Amino acid sequence: MKKQVLTGIKPTGRVHLGNYIGAIKPALELAQNEMYQPAYFVADYHGLTKIHDKEEMSQLSRGIAATWLALGLDPEKAIFYRQSDVPEIFELSWILACFTPKGLMNRAHAYKSIVEENAHTGRESDTGVNMGVFTYPILMSADILLFQTDLVPVGKDQIQHVEIARDIAENFNHTYGDTFTLPQHVIEKETAVLPGLDGRKMSKSYNNTIPLFEEPKKLQKLINKIKTDSTPPEAPKNPDDSIIFTLYKEFAAEDQINEMRSRFTSGISWGQAKKELFDVMNARLEEPRQKYNELMETPEKLNEILQAGAEKARQKARPFLEEVKIKIGLQ
Structure with a gap:
């Protein structure tokens, strides 16, 4: 059964x-x-x-x-x-x-x-x-x-x-x-x-969500709004405490995840981490986004x-x- x-x-x-x-x-x-x-x-x-x-x-x-x-x-x-x-x-x-x-x-x-x-x-x-x-x-x-x-x-x-x-x-x-x-x-x-853009739970009621099929330019702007701390770019960062890394893991391949974890612990700027997150998300969602738009039109x-x-x-x-x-x- x-x-x-x-x-x-x-x-x-x-x-x-x-x-x-x-x-x-x-x-x-x-x-x-x-x-x-x-x-x-x-x-x-x-x-x-x-x-x-x-x-x-x-x-x-x-x-x-x-x-x-x-x-x-x-x-x-x-x-x-x-x-x-x-x-x-x-x-x-x-x-x-x-x-x-x-x-x-x-x-x-x-x-x-x-x-x-x-x-x-x-x-x-x-x-x-x-x-x-x-x-x-x-x-x-x-x-x-x-x-x-x-x-x-x-x-x-x-x-x-x-x-x-x-x-x-x-x-x-x-x-x-x-x-x-x-x-x-x-x-x-x-x-x-x-977590959402402001660090609170991601929720429509808080207006802090990232829509799944957002267009690339808007998606990048939203990712750039994710709240981060003031850790200097060269300072090591704990990937397990980062919403950026949490999201990255959901869209990246295993080897990419391992490499990004290493970059966090050795030092990566938040700006670069957000760029890397956008790249893997956009690549993963490009085809589903296109299919979604086609279905919405029919x-x-x-x-x-x-x-x-x-x-x-x-x-x-x-x-x-x-x-x-x-x-x-x-x-």
Whole structure:
């Protein structure tokens, strides 16, 4: 039996290096192993918690789909779909909601951070919280559990959501017997929290990201903005403490990485290190960037691929959802 791997990205902004290194790259690498059955999706209904503009939602959703394909996802070898095209997810989400204690949602990081910020600024505790934000972890649990997922590649900030899915699954299994697979998270430990341009966690909310498919001139300007210390050019530098080296490792070949590590320890200027980073990133992303732009210009092709993937997803989801409904007495 192949292990099911599943991951999705919500369309709340352009895909950036944090998305790529934290989720997309490890997910695609897992898919190369014949032990795994991969599933990837565009989490458009998750994006609805923030995006309420029709054109923006459509454009960002296409961008997520085009990114997966441009980076090498083969829709013939994986289940690749748009979340909103698989209604079984949302039916299961309601069922799971009925097995989810409200207290568990109260402890979800995203909701807690909003409540704490509101308290800090003297506003009502739930200001800015829609029910989509509050129940977000339940929908994510449905995404995961519907496909009997074994492994979920995520960034460090998403580990709690996988743990919540396990908690909900265990609640259901305790009542109705062994039904849901208990998922495990998979993270890239070395890049669990990727720093952004200003040294804080790379995040759209901080406006400190580097878009994955930025045009070369803009990419170089962004790389030049990466915050560094005042170490003199000739002074040795610790590569393991440098965001520049961390990013370099994700795009360079093994021999290049070893050489750059040596140059850090013997002394390299930050300006030169940033130039070297741009060179390897731009070379690695040139072909995927071109394919991404081509896909964005042919939305009908993207839609055709996603519709075919949704049918594959539903073929897998429908029988299992029926099994769940039988167990709870609805069939």
